[in-house]
Amino acid sequence: MEFDPQYLAQAPHLVVFTGAGVSAESGIPTFRDALSGLWEHFDPAQLATPQAFRANPALVWGWYEWRRRKMLQAQPNPAHLAIAELARRVPRLTLITQNVDDLHERAGSPSVLHLHGSLHTPQCFACNRPFKGKLPCPDLPEQGGSLEPPRCSGCNGKIRPGVVWFGESLPQAILKAAFQAADDCDLLLSVGTSGLVQPAAQIPQRALQQGARVVHINPQPQECRAPQEYSLTGPAGQLLPQLVQRAFA
Numbered sequence: 001m002e003f004d005p006q007y008l009a010q011a012p013h014l015v016v017f018t019g020a021g022v023s024a025e026s027g028i029p030t031f032r033d034a035l036s037g038l039w040e041h042f043d044p045a046q047l048a049t050p051q052a053f054r055a056n057p058a059l060v061w062g063w064y065e066w067r068r069r070k071m072l073q074a075q076p077n078p079a080h081l082a083i084a085e086l087a088r089r090v091p092r093l094t095l096i097t098q099n100v101d102d103l104h105e106r107a108g109s110p111s112v113l114h115l116h117g118s119l120h121t122p123q124c125f126a127c128n129r130p131f132k133g134k135l136p137c138p139d140l141p142e143q144g145g146s147l148e149p150p151r152c153s154g155c156n157g158k159i160r161p162g163v164v165w166f167g168e169s170l171p172q173a174i175l176k177a178a179f180q181a182a183d184d185c186d187l188l189l190s191v192g193t194s195g196l197v198q199p200a201a202q203i204p205q206r207a208l209q210q211g212a213r214v215v216h217i218n219p220q221p222q223e224c225r226a227p228q229e230y231s232l233t234g235p236a237g238q239l240l241p242q243l244v245q246r247a248f249a
């Protein structure tokens with residue numbers, strides 16, 4: 001069955017759920033693809049766990065600050081812009097992302113549920129207090145390198161990136177809000193995400209279970225099992241602006 005763009009215009013509550021594919025279209029490599037050059041001999045266990053930070057905080061902080069610089073240099077793409085446009089057009093939109101960059105915010109999306117945290121909200125490793133200091137574009141060599149993390153103004157603990165590491169649970173309040181939106185929505189667009197990682201994969205599933213339409217937008221076709229499930233194949237930066245244009249023409 002073909003997805004009718006009019007469904008977009010008619011949905012009282014729309015959820016947009018985005019993953020790495022949307023950032024990739026802005027030139028941001030996935031975590032694994034970024035493990036090149038200086039970083040090619042590292043694996044996620046050495047860079048993205050609490051144990052790794054404890055063992056070598058400057059290495060881990062340097063890696064994430066290098067990633068953050070790459071993201072600051074990237075620009076929102078037409079998919080980010082189309083989602084921000086949707087938020088202005090529909091009665092209610094909940095935007096949930098697995099991405100740790102701020103490209104949705106910079107595209108103009110008013111509020112974003114960051115399921116995996118954000119590189120722009122670092123916090124104290126010891127006391128969890130949010131870091132209030134300035135976080136300038138890091139002074140690092142082109143290939144990145146180790147960088148001593150700043151210190152917490154409350155307890156002098158080391159500041160860690162505001163992202164969810166392997167072995168950590170997702171922020172519970174945000175996950176709860178995301179599940180509630182999925183349970184309540186009429187239409188969910190799942191964009192640039194394989195839908196395989198739990199518990200994030202439950203978000204489209206929950207929307208389907210309560211009868212909402214679910215549209216997968218991915219470069220690879222997605223198998224659709226439910227009658228109200230659709231797969232649109234291609235770059236989100238092309239498909240989303242087309243959908244918005246056709247829905248509100």
Ligand SMILES: [Zn+2]
Pocket residue numbers: 124125126127128129152153154155156157
């Ligand atoms: Zn602290």
